Amino acid sequence: MDTSRRTQREKILIVDDSEMNRSILADMLGEEFDVREAEDGEAAIGILAEEGSSFSLVLLDIVMPRKNGFDVLREMNRTRLIDDLPVIMVSSETASDQIEQAYELGATDFIMRPFDASIVHRRVLNTILLYAKQKKLLGIIEEQLDEKEQYSAMMVDILSHIVEFRNGESGLHILHVRTITDFLLRKLLKKTDKYAFSEADISIISMASALHDIGKIAIDDKILNKPGKLTDEEFAIMKSHSMIGAKMLEGLTAHKNDPLVKRAYEICRWHHERFDGRGYPDGRKGDEIPISAQIVALADVYDALTSQRVYKPAYTPEEAKEMILGGKCGAFNPLLLEILSEEFSSLKEAIKDETGRNAGKRDIRNFADAMLHARGTSASDRTLKLLDYERMKFNFYAELTEEIQFEYVFAEDLLKLSPWGAKKLGVTEELVDPAHNEALCAQFGARWFEELGELLAQTTVENPEIRHEFPLAIGGEERWYDLIIRTIRSDDIPPKIDSAIGKLVDVHDVHTTLMQLKESSIRDPLTGLLNRTGVAEEIAEKLKGFPEKQYAFAVFDIDEFKSANDVYGHLFGDKVLCEVAERLMHNTRAGDVCARIGGDEFLVVFEYNVDLHPIIARIFKSVCGKVGPFDMTVSMGVAEMTEKNEPYNEIFQKADIALYVSKNSGRATYRFYDASMVGKIAANAADAGHGRILADESGADAPQDQEKLS
Amino acid sequence: MTIRECYAALGGDYDDVIGRLRSERLVQKFVLKFPEDGSYALLHSSLEAGNTEEAFRAAHTIKGMCQNLGFTQLADSGSALTEALRHGDAAQAAALLPKVDEDYAAVTAAILAFKESNGL
Numbered sequence: 001m002d003t004s005r006r007t008q009r010e011k012i013l014i015v016d017d018s019e020m021n022r023s024i025l026a027d028m029l030g031e032e033f034d035v036r037e038a039e040d041g042e043a044a045i046g047i048l049a050e051e052g053s054s055f056s057l058v059l060l061d062i063v064m065p066r067k068n069g070f071d072v073l074r075e076m077n078r079t080r081l082i083d084d085l086p087v088i089m090v091s092s093e094t095a096s097d098q099i100e101q102a103y104e105l106g107a108t109d110f111i112m113r114p115f116d117a118s119i120v121h122r123r124v125l126n127t128i129l130l131y132a133k134q135k136k137l138l139g140i141i142e143e144q145l146d147e148k149e150q151y152s153a154m155m156v157d158i159l160s161h162i163v164e165f166r167n168g169e170s171g172l173h174i175l176h177v178r179t180i181t182d183f184l185l186r187k188l189l190k191k192t193d194k195y196a197f198s199e200a201d202i203s204i205i206s207m208a209s210a211l212h213d214i215g216k217i218a219i220d221d222k223i224l225n226k227p228g229k230l231t232d233e234e235f236a237i238m239k240s241h242s243m244i245g246a247k248m249l250e251g252l253t254a255h256k257n258d259p260l261v262k263r264a265y266e267i268c269r270w271h272h273e274r275f276d277g278r279g280y281p282d283g284r285k286g287d288e289i290p291i292s293a294q295i296v297a298l299a300d301v302y303d304a305l306t307s308q309r310v311y312k313p314a315y316t317p318e319e320a321k322e323m324i325l326g327g328k329c330g331a332f333n334p335l336l337l338e339i340l341s342e343e344f345s346s347l348k349e350a351i352k353d354e355t356g357r358n359a360g361k362r363d364i365r366n367f368a369d370a371m372l373h374a375r376g377t378s379a380s381d382r383t384l385k386l387l388d389y390e391r392m393k394f395n396f397y398a399e400l401t402e403e404i405q406f407e408y409v410f411a412e413d414l415l416k417l418s419p420w421g422a423k424k425l426g427v428t429e430e431l432v433d434p435a436h437n438e439a440l441c442a443q444f445g446a447r448w449f450e451e452l453g454e455l456l457a458q459t460t461v462e463n464p465e466i467r468h469e470f471p472l473a474i475g476g477e478e479r480w481y482d483l484i485i486r487t488i489r490s491d492d493i494p495p496k497i498d499s500a501i502g503k504l505v506d507v508h509d510v511h512t513t514l515m516q517l518k519e520s521s522i523r524d525p526l527t528g529l530l531n532r533t534g535v536a537e538e539i540a541e542k543l544k545g546f547p548e549k550q551y552a553f554a555v556f557d558i559d560e561f562k563s564a565n566d567v568y569g570h571l572f573g574d575k576v577l578c579e580v581a582e583r584l585m586h587n588t589r590a591g592d593v594c595a596r597i598g599g600d601e602f603l604v605v606f607e608y609n610v611d612l613h614p615i616i617a618r619i620f621k622s623v624c625g626k627v628g629p630f631d632m633t634v635s636m637g638v639a640e641m642t643e644k645n646e647p648y649n650e651i652f653q654k655a656d657i658a659l660y661v662s663k664n665s666g667r668a669t670y671r672f673y674d675a676s677m678v679g680k681i682a683a684n685a686a687d688a689g690h691g692r693i694l695a696d697e698s699g700a701d702a703p704q705d706q707e708k709l710s
Numbered sequence: 711m712t713i714r715e716c717y718a719a720l721g722g723d724y725d726d727v728i729g730r731l732r733s734e735r736l737v738q739k740f741v742l743k744f745p746e747d748g749s750y751a752l753l754h755s756s757l758e759a760g761n762t763e764e765a766f767r768a769a770h771t772i773k774g775m776c777q778n779l780g781f782t783q784l785a786d787s788g789s790a791l792t793e794a795l796r797h798g799d800a801a802q803a804a805a806l807l808p809k810v811d812e813d814y815a816a817v818t819a820a821i822l823a824f825k826e827s828n829g830l
Contacts, residue, residue: 018771020743024778027736063770092774114777116730 009034010056010128015044015072016090017064021113025059025090028117029124041067045075052081056128060107062091062098073105082106084135086127090115152260153207160210163217173303174210179354180299181209183347187339188295194335195291201259208263209296212271215245242272243281253432257411266290271297276331286333294333298340301329317348404474404504408434410497421504424474443474452485456500459487469507479508524596526574527581535595539605539648542593546641552612553655554604554619556636559667561600564630572628576600579627580634587622603652612640612672620670633668635659640673657681711827713738720820721783721813730780740779742825745818747775753810757803765803766795769810784813 012029015038016022026035036055038044041064048055062069069089076082082105089102092113099110108127111120160174185202188195197205216224219241223234230238245268255261270284270293277285279297289297305320315323321344323329325337340347404421408414415434422429427439434440435449445451459466468483485502489495522534530538543551558564558576565573580602584594592606608615616638624633637659639651658673660681665671713734717724724737731737749771756764769792776785787809794802824830 017767018747018749018775020740020747020775021771021778023743024731024736024740027739028731061774063767065764065767092770092777113774114726114730114780117732 011036011054012124013038013044013047013055013058015041015058015064015069016061018061021061021090025120028120032121033124040064041069041072044072048072048076048081048085049079052076052079052085055085056131057124058085058087059090059111059124060087062089062093062102070101070105073102073107077106084131086131088123088127090120156207156210156260159214163213173307175354176303176307176351177212177296177299178206178209179351180302180347181295182206183343183350184295184299184336184339187343188291188335191339192335204259205263205267205292205295208260208267208292209299211245211249211264212267212296212300213241213245214248214264215241215243215268217248218244239272239280242269245269254412254414254430263292267293267296269293271300273297274331275333278331291333294336297330298324298332298336302340305329317344402506405501406503407499407501409499426475444472455483456485456487456497459485459497461489461495464489469511472504474506479506480511481505482507527578527596529581529584529602530593530595532595532597535593535597535603535605536648538593542605542607543641543646543648545607546644546646549607550609551605551607551641551651552616552638553641553651554606554616554636554638554670555597555652555655555659556602556620556623556634556670557659558600559633559635564632568628568630572630576627576630576632580623580632583623583625584619587619603655612638616670616672624668635662635667636670637662638670638672711824713741713824716741716820716824717780719823720781720817722779722781722817724780726782727778727780737779741821742830744775744779744781745821747771749775750814757807760800762795762798762800762803766792769795772810772814781817784810784817787813 009032011034013036014022014025014029016025017040019039022037022039026037029035033056036047038047044058044060045067048058058072060069060072069091073082073087076085076087086108087106088109088111089099089107090111090113091098093099094112102110109123111123157174164174182202185197185205189197189202219238223230223237226234246265249261249265249268250256252261267290270279270282270289273279273282273284273289273293274297275286275289275294277283279289301324302320305315305323306317308314321340324332325341402420402424403418404424405418406421407416409416413433415431417425417427417429417431419429425439425443427437431437431440441448455466455468465484465486467485469480470483471478472481473479474481482505483502484505485500487497488499488501490498522530522537524531545551558580561573561576564576577596577600580600581594581596584602584604588594588604588606592604595603597603604619606615616636620634620636626632637655637657639654639658641651654673657677658671661677662669662671671677711719714724717727727737728734731740749768753765753768753772756762756768769788773785773788773792776782776788787806791803791806791810794806
């Protein structure tokens with residue numbers, strides 16, 4: 001690893017009570033790192049308290065006077081320094097409980113004494129690099145999360161301000177409610193363990209609190225800003241705002257499972273409920289009301305009391321507190337009332353602070369401008385640009401590949417398509433409830449979504465991918481498509497499928513070519529009959545019907561074919577072959593298999609019931625006959641299948657032997673195989689003194705004949 | 711006397727230490743430093759004062775140093791003493807101490823001889 005590029009030297013703290021041990025480590029690492037030494041745990045804790053964050057690594061002994069290694073680890077846990085600063089234990093302790101304890105207290109690694117210099121060096125370096133990388137990644141993630149949250153916050157602010165302006169409120173109401181909500185949440189968390197909130201929950205609930213009155217957008221101006229008392233009818237309309245707000249949020253189908261939207265829903269709907277059950281719209285009681293809504297209700301009332309409204313002057317904070325505690329403005333959770341009374345002064349402070357901090361940002365436009373300008377040169381802007389660039393690159397390639405790329409998120413029931421894919425399918429890039437989309441159902445079939453679900457169900461954690469090839473009528477024309485999907489599962493036990501990504505690729509041309517290639521590999525291009533390979537494949541399956549069914553092989557070749565070729569030319573020879581094929585096709589049944597298995601040699605395999613002879617006679621007769629000037633005859637050999645699983649080759653050989661016999665009998669005839677033929681052939685071959693059995697004047701396929709002999 | 715001969719004399723394993731620390735210069739430097747370490751004196755004084763805990767730490771340090779330096783013999787006897795002291799077993803510690811003293815004397819004597827023969 002290249003360490004020379006690090007301009008600033010990393011700092012290491014060596015903690016060991018033996019000067020010699022420190023010195024050995026310092027000598028090993030001193031060339032590359034800045035080394036600080038501490039002679040015991042107490043000294044180490046002192047150094048870490050002052051400049052802990054400047055170190056990149058701690059090498060820590062266990063057994064030391066005045067605070068041992070575990071004490072140092074415990075202190076680092078208390079100050080949370082252990083999260084950022086890796087600790088490697090160096091000790092001669094071999095007891096596993098000691099090692100275990102060190103790891104439990106957050107030590108990164110454990111080096112046993114006596115140690116090897118190069119291993120110490122390597123582990124130190126690796127640990128430092130690993131932490132540096134992690135820190136960098138954490139930084140990037142934090143920055144992006146922060147950014148996302150800020151944008152959400154801005155959108156929420158804009159939205160809530162619109163409502164606020166209509167309500168004629170001060171513009172600070174939303175801000176105050178949010179501050180008070182945040183304050184009460186934190187205090188509540190300290191007071192009781194009845195409710196569990198993470199830091200993220202607090203942030204989301206506070207943000208959602210800003211939306212508590214969005215339903216008022218639907219309430220008539222005249223009622224909303226009426227200075228005098230509302231009539232019963234008007235009040236009923238006014239009260240509907242909580243349900244309207246909830247409905248608005250519920251209507252956000254694509255986001256309905258978003259935590260912010262969920263919390264905002266609770267708050268909108270129930271922030272006018274009362275702890276005693278006398279509120280609206282549902283009359284919920286006590287903790288039936290979500291705590292988020294309980295808190296916002298109190299925050300809302302408190303701030304309304306302390307602000308001036310068209311129908312009332314502002315009360316002082318103290319007056320407001322007394323009114324609330326006295327039960328004059330509603331009924332609240334006693335725990336919250338306790339907090340209001342106990343923490344009143346710090347609550348006032350918090351509101352004052354927040355107001356001060358945000359005074360300059362009251363105008364949402366200034367606020368947004370400030371935010372946008374402030375980030376003009378920040379690193380996160382570069383990140384955004386890079387992301388944009390990546391997105392552009394991705395789209396470009398996606399466009400070129402002509403694939404329908406997609407992503408489906410179950411929680412949101414949302415299908416996202418690549419731009420090209422959306423165009424191809426004639427739908428938008430984002431689709432909610434794709435199962436019932438008409439365009440998709442028309443192209444994929446009404447049950448497409450269920451079928452897709454069945455495919456996804458076949459994936460597992462280990463094998464999250466699935467491929468499936470099938471014809472689809474996208475854009476009206478039926479073509480073959482290859483579907484590749486990968487499922488993404490949650491960390492739950494058992495994991496459930498969160499989403500699926502994939503693509504649909506048009507493989508029609510490839511598919512067709514493949515089919516054609518396959519076809520051509522088993523067919524004779526001249527006659528269109530099966531070739532040797534093809535017939536072997538086709539027949540193997542067919543022959544399994546034996547012995548319920550009976551099969552026969554008829555092999556024949558054209559008599560004097562070579563002379564015909566010589567006299568009339570090769571083109572004529574081709575014509576003869578085609579004519580034979582034609583005659584065969586016309587005189588065999590659909591289930592029969594006809595093949596040209598070599599030069600002028602043909603094979604017919606067929607099923608028969610009782611008597612084979614008339615069938616052979618018919619085939620023989622139909623094939624023979626003039627082709628142009630050539631008076632064509634054939635010699636034919638026939639063999640029956642006689643036992644179960646008799647191989648194709650063996651039956652073929654028998655037929656071929658019979659063919660040989662019919663040739664020797666003066667051609668233009670057919671013979672049925674019987675076992676005595678074999679002996680005769682062998683005798684003839686010996687007489688002739690050569691290895692070829694068959695006369696080759698017809699140009700028949702020579703190698704095949706030799707096979708027969710071997 | 712070479713450093714290797716010195717190791718032979720003090721009951722150590724030179725091949726082991728040079729294999730781990732890689733540099734003869736470093737090994738020599740630490741070997742010469744060994745007698746200056748106060749842990750041995752601390753071991754005795756704390757044993758005399760009846761401070762088993764302190765004695766344990768001193769023995770532990772001696773054991774660690776010897777393991778690092780490959781002083782096998784002293785590391786072994788030091789290790790046995792460390793375990794006795796860890797469990798507060800004063801009687802056993804007292805029984806083990808003479809062997810540690812003997813090994814420690816052998817180590818310091820060999821180092822001294824090495825020092826003198828090389829004019830260090």
